[in-house]
Amino acid sequence: MISGILTLLFGEGRNALRETAEVFRENAEAGAERSVSLHEQAMTQFGAEFLLPQKGMYDRFIDGLNRLPRPALALGTLAMFVAAMVDPLWFAERMQGIALVPEPLWWLLGVIVSFYFGARHQAKVQDLQREVASTVLRAPQVVANISALREMRADSPGAAGHGTDAEVAQSSVEHDANPALEDWRKLRRTS
Known part of the structure; x- marks a missing residue:
């Protein structure tokens, strides 16, 4: 029986304790691998944004001419x-x-x-x-x-009510029959 339990927990290339713990806490190694993968993908994307299409000699010459007037002035x-x-x-x-x-x-x-x-x-x-x-x-x-x-504000009439606005407004000013609340109010009045 003990060997059956140990085989269930640790046997067959699985670790039931580890798998159960990973439900509640992230596997640090797998999390680090995901983080590295995400970082590499982000850096690849950022790098691709700065790649300029290759321009010919004439295009580069014209771009240079277009940049001259303001600094020259x-x-x-x-x-x-x-x-x-x-x-x-x-x-x-x-x-x-x-x-x-x-x-x-x-x-x-x-x-x-x-x-x-x-x-x-x-x-x-x-x-x-x-x-x-x-x-x-x-x-x-x-x-x-x-x-x-x-x-949706809590202070607006009808925010949590199921009835019409008039019913909700009326029910907000009516006192409920609450014996504990009435006892508390009486105690406050006397003290």
């Missing part, structure tokens, strides 16, 4: 300030040359810069408008969800 403006402090006469000569640029050419430069930066600004504004529109479309559902949640 900023650094050029800073360079003019430096040049004005280092060699004021040289700077004054250059500014006299700029004073000779005809006004239509200044307008053309303004249009070019406005279109370049304006197009980027317009694209960003349109993205923002799309996000706002999708948010506004979700507003009625959010309002319905909020009102449904407010109806």
Whole structure:
């Protein structure tokens, strides 16, 4: 009989005690293996997000050109300030040359810069408008969800009642026949 019980608990390649304990407590080794597997999958996914498609030489060249105007304008403006402090006469000569640029050419430069930066600004504004529109479309559902949640509050009439709101409101102000509660109320009044 004892050998039968021991065979039941530990025999046939099984361990009934371990299997029973694993119902109540996670097997640490199996949990660690799952954790490692989950971590590897997450890192693989994150790594895949940063893989860029291979671009040709022409695409990389154009991308580089598209990134030049803003830094060139900023650094050029800073360079003019430096040049004005280092060699004021040289700077004054250059500014006299700029004073000779005809006004239509200044307008053309303004249009070019406005279109370049304006197009980027317009694209960003349109993205923002799309996000706002999708948010506004979700507003009625959010309002319905909020009102449904407010109806579930414990302090709202009818939250836990099975009858009509009037019946629940009336029953909330009526006293129940509760002898223990009545005794407690009497004790409080006397003390």
